[in-house]
Amino acid sequence: MIDRRTFSTSLLATAALGFASSPTWAANDQRPIHILVGFPAGGGSDAIARLLAEKLKDLLGRNVVVDNRPGAGGQVAAQQLKAATPDGTTLFLSHDHTISILPQVVKKPGFDPKADFTNVGGFATFVNGLAVSPNTPAKTVPEFIDWVKTQQGGKSAVGIPAPASTPEFLVQLLTKKYEVDLVAAPYKGSAPMMADMLGNQIPAGIGSVQDFIEYHRAGKLRMVGVLGSRRQAAMPDVPTFSELGFKGLEDEPFYGIWAPKGTPAAFIDTFTRALQKVVAMPDVNKQLTDMGLAVGYMSPRQLATRERAYTQVWSRIIKESGFNPQ
Template sequence: MFNRRQLLISTAAGTGLLGNAQAAEPLETLRILSGFPAGGTVDVVARRVADKVRGTLAKVALVENKPGAGGRLAVDELKRAKNDGSTLLLTPAAMITLYPHLYPKLPYGIEDVTPVCGATSVVFGLAVGPGVPPAVKTLKDFLAWAKTAAGQANYGSPGAGSPPHFVGALLEKESGVALSHVPYRGTVPGIQDLLGGQLTSFVGPIGDYLPHVKTGKLRVLATSGPKRSRFLPEVPSFTELGFKALEQVEWYGFFLPGKAAADVVQRHAAAIKAAMSTLEMSEALAAYGLEVAVTSPDELAKAVKDENLAWGPIVKRIGFTPES
C-alpha cells in the first residue's frame, strides 16, 4: 500500500509464532486458488508452494486457476468453499483491500476471508520504450517531454482500477502533467504495445520489464518501493525523486475461508513459511522480480485492515469508478 510501514519487506518479522502449529495428519487434498491465468506470477508462486507442501500439509496439493474479473472470481470461490482447511487462496492485496472501494456490488468482503500469511512482495515501475525520444532517460525527462507532446503522452496499466493504474494516476496528479490512461487486460499486451511504440509508457510489476531492460528495448525510469529495488539498482524510486505519494509495495497473501479455526490457520502458515523460506524459492522468484516476504497471520490481518482504510481517500482523490 502507499506509504506502508515495512510490513512485508522482512521475511523474519513475526514468524516466531508459526512454529507453534500442532502436527496433524495431512489433508487428503488441498486446493490453492489463483485468480489469474497459468504462467503469471501468482500462478508461479502458488505452484511452487503446492509442490513444497505436498506430502506434509496435504497428500495431494494442486492449483486451480479461476481467472476473470480482475481476480475477484477466485476470492468469491474461496468464500463459498468448505471451511475445513482444504481450500487456500493466493491473491495480490488489491483484491481484498482495494476492490471493496471500487465495486459496490462486490460479492465478498474482508470478513469472508481469514488471513494466513504473506508470501511475496513486488514493486511497480514506470517504463518507456521507442514511443518516446531516445533522449528521455529519466522521469524528469519524461515529464518534460510529456508537457510538449501535444496529447501523445500516455501510460498503460494491467487494468483499470489496478494498483499500477493508481500509481500512474497519482503521478499525473502530483506532477501536474497530463497523462492519458490506457488500460489493458494484463501486462503482456501492454508491454507488447510499449515495445512496438504504440504506447509511450507503462506502469507494471518490474519483473515483467527485466528481460527487455537487459536488451535495451525498455528503460525503467522509476520504481514504487520505499527505496531502490535490488533488481534495478540503477533506477531511482519515486520517493527518491520527490513523489512520496506513489510509494507502493504490493504483496501476495494466502487466505482461508472466513472464520477458519486458529489451529488450522497456524498449521497452514507454518507449512507455507517452510515452503517460502528456502534459497531455492528465493532464487526462483527473483527471476520474476519478486521478493520472499513471509509474515504471520496477525501481521497479514493488520495489513488488510490498514490498507483497506488507506485506499478510500486515494480512490476518492483519483475519482475512479468502474465506469470511468
Template sequence: MVLNVCERNSDDARRPASYSPDQRPVKPTTRILNIQRPSVYREHPGGDIMKAIIFRRAATAAAAALALCVSAAHARDDYPARPLKMIVPFAAGSAADTLSRAVATQLATQLGQAVVVENKAGAGGTIGTMDIARAAPDGYTIGLAAQGTLITNQALYDKPGYDSLKDFTPIAVLADVANVLVVAPESPYTSVGALAQAIKAQPANKFSFSSSGVGTSHHIAGVVLGQYLGKPLMHVAYTGAPQGMVAIMSREVDMGLYNIPAALGLIRGGKLKPLAVTSLQRSPLMPDVPSLNESGMKDFEVTLWFGIIAPAGVPADRVARLHKELNAVMSQPAMRNKLTEQGYDVARTPLAPPTDFTALIRRDLDKWLPVLKTMKGGAQ
C-alpha cells in the same frame, strides 16, 4: 465367564409330595440361560442379573464415547488427511499463477498431501476470490490473494461478492511486486527530477501514460504520480502490458509504470529506459535505478502484494499449521532465488503472522479506497 441359571416351570412349585409324574398334565420344562458377564460380576454377590446387564451397557457406551473422542483428536492431529485445493483467481501462465504453482509444489512436500492449483479467472479476480470465500472453512481450500482482488476490487465493483475484512482468514504474505517508471530510450528525460519538472510546467493531461487496463497497478501508479505532482496525467489503456509498453517504445505515450517482472526483459534489452521504481527501496534486480521515494517524492510507494488466504472461520490450529509450512517453503534458498529472478520481492522470513496480514489489508483499504473510487467509471 458363563453363568447357567435353571428356571423351573411354575407348576412344579404347586405339586404335592405324593403327586405322580404320570399324573402331570404338562411335563415340567427347564431352560438354561447363558449370560456372558465380566469378571467384575463377582462384586454383585446377590446375583442381580439386571444390574449386571445395565452395568455392561453403561460400560460399552462409555467405551464408545471415549473412542469417539480419541478419534476426533486423532483427526485433528492428522490434518491434512486429504489433498488441498489452491484457488488462483488469475489465468494460467500469469505471474500470479507462476508464483502459486511454485509455492503449491513445495507446500505439498511440507504437508505430505497434494496441493491442487485451480485457476478461476475473470472479472478482475472477483470470481475466483468469491469461490475462496464460499468454500468450507476446514483448511482444505486456500487461495492466492492479491492487492487487486482484496483492495482494488472493493472500490471498482459495486458488488464484488465478498468483504475483504470479514470473509477471509489471512494466513501469510508471500511477496511484493513493484512497478518501474519507464520511458522510451530516445526520451529527453533521464531522471525523475527532469520529468517531474516538465510535467509541472505543462497543462493538466498534457503528459500521457499507458496501462494494461482500468484498475491495474499500472493505472493506479500513474494516477497517484499525477496527484503527487499536482498535475493529472492522461491515461491511455491498452489490452495488455505488452501492448502498453510497445506504445511507450513507439512514443505514442510518454511513459508508463509497469510491474518489474513484465518490463525487466525490455529494460535489459535496451528497449525501455527506467527512471525509478515505485517501492520505497531499490529493486535488487535493478540496483542502479533509484526509487521515487529517494528521488524527491517522499513516501511514494505503489506495490502489489500476493498472499495466501482461506475462508473465514478456519480453526486456529490449522491456520497455524499452514503458516508454519508456508514459512518453511519461503525460507528455502532455491525458492527465494527462483522468485527473485522472476522479479518478486520475496517476504522476509520468518513470515509475519496472520494478524499482520489482516492489518495490511485494513491499512491498504484506508489508503487506496479514496484514490480508487475516482477510477470507478472505467470498471466493468
C-alpha cells in the same frame, strides 16, 4: 408433554447430523489443495503461485494445484473463494489489488475480505513501477515526461493491468504531478499488457516490478521509476519516485494467501507453518527476490496488520482522486 428420552435422542441425532455436515479436516487428508489465482497464466502472480505450490506439495505431502481464474482484477477468483467449502482444499493467492483496492472501488464486489476470508499467511512485499516500451526513447522519468510534452502533444496512454487498480490511481497522480495528460489503458491482467508493450502498441505501462523485471534485464523494456521507500535489490539502477522528488508513494503492497472463512484452524496452522518453511528456503528466497519481491514471511495476524495499513493509505488516495465506486 415431550418424552425426555425421545427429546434427548432427537437432540443427539440433530447434533450428529450438524457435525457430519460441517467442514472437517484431518492431518492425513490427501485431497488436492487448489490455490486460486485471479490472473492469467504467464503473469507474475501465476509464476509465484507455481513456485510456492511445488515446494508446498513436498512439505505437505499433498498435491497443490494452481487454478487460474482470471477476470475483473481477481474479483472472479475472490468470489469463488467465498463460495468454496471451508475444508482446506481451496485457497487464494493474491496481492493488494483484490484484497485492499477492489472492495473500495466496486460497489458490489461479491465478497468482503474481512467477513468472508481467513488470513493464512503472507510471504512478500513488492513495488509498482513505470516502464516504457522499446520504441519509446525515454530512459528516465523526466525524459518520459519531456517526450510526452514535446513529442506527443502532452498526452499519452499508459497501460495498467486492471481498471480501478493502484496503477490507475498512479496514472492520475503522475498526471497531476507532472502536468501532462496521461490516460490509463486497462488490460485484463499484466500478460496482455506486457504483450502490447513489447509490440510497441502502447508507449508505457505501470505494474508490479515482478511483471517487468525480466524484460528490463533483457533490454526489451526499460523500468524508469519505482515506488517504495528504497531502490529494489533486483534492479538497483532504477530510482524511486521519492528520489525524484515525488513523495507519498512509499507504502508497499503485499502478497498473501487466504482461505474461506470457517476453514479449520488446524489446517490454517499446518499450512502457514509450511509456508514459513518454504519462504525460508534459499532457492525459493532467491527466485522470489529475482522476481522483484522483498521476501519475508507474515503470520496471519501480521498479514492482517499489513493489509489494514495499506488499505488506509489507498483509501485516502482514492477519495482524494474523486473516484466513484462503480
